[in-house]
Amino acid sequence: GNLDQVIADCSKAIELSPNLAAPYDHLGQACMLKGDIKEAIQNFEKATKLRPRWANYWGHLGLVYMEIGEWDNALKAFRYGESLKPSWKEFPENIAIIYIRKKDFPTAKSVLTDAIDRIKVKQANLYNLRGFVRRLMKDFDGAIEDCTEAIDLSRNFAEPYYHRGLALMNLERYEEARRDLERAVQLHPSFQAAQRQLKLIKEPLQVKKENTPHNLGTEESSNSDEALRATSAGPNSPAKNWPQKVTKKRWARFVGQPGYEYRIDGVRLQRPSESINLPQEEISTREGILI
Secondary structure, rough: OOHHHHHHHHHHHHHOOOOOOHHHHHHHHHHHHOOOOOHHHHHHHHHHOOOOOOOHOOOOOOOOHHOOOHHHHHHHHHHHHHHHOOOHHHHHHHHHHHHHHOOOHHHHHHHHHHHHHHHOOOHHHHHHHHHHHHHOOHHHHHHHHHHHHHHHHOOOHHHHHHHHHHHHHHHHHHHHHHHHHHHHHHHHHOOHHHHHHHHHHHHHHHHHOOOOOOOOHHHOOOOHHHHHHHOOOOOOOOOOOOOOOOOOOHHHHOOOOOOOOEEEEEEEOOOOOHOOOOOOHHHOOOOEEEE
16 A cells, blocks of 8 residues: 555665665654554664654653653653754643653643743644643633633634533532533544533533532543543544544644655655545644644
8 A cells, every 4th residue: 555655665765865864764764654663663762873863753762652652761851852943832832741651740731831932933732632631730710821822822622622621520610610611522422431421410500409419520630641632532623632542533633734755866755644635624733733
């Protein structure tokens, strides 16, 4: 298929120009999509050695280490990439996700706060992710504040409506929570976590007058892994997206850039988004691109 052709083209480019970093990076991406993690790591590491000041390559290396749960190696790659490009939001996002995965919520919050203070242009994803962390820490007022900021920055971003909705539920502000969850589902109809909470909220709305105890709003927040998977259900989640297995659509968010290609000694390297034949609308040029 096209992916095999990309691997063949990259291998030929490496044979022709073994000291060029780009084909190693592209080969690593192709190996990642095929599920050959070992080869992907080797190629990304080779790209970083050949061009150590190129932040993209460190980002890709960090992503593949994240995929196999090697958190410390992923952190090293992302931290180095962040030192090269401190204005990029993708690095602190992924660093924070690792700390969330490790259940170190205070460090995740600190990473995101530093990024919010450092990056000049406000980023909805950073506020959304910090709101998510604050919700896990049961700082529901803080979560509402951050999610509201994320919504103000990106009105069609489903996830902050979801996180704000759950925070409101924990504060027993059910009508507001219902409106947020409905908006999250409206923006992202396949957002299953939001759908589940929206169904559950109907009962507490009925029993509120009886002061009946309930666990509404805690289904996801009681477990950080479940919560992270719920976050990744949204369309603008960071690399985080947290499926256990790499999907073509997921990886494409980090590799396809329209109009981008290499020609090395006459050999054309297809950009990965083209090579795996993804519809252009599935390739984000706004969220999550490290290349």
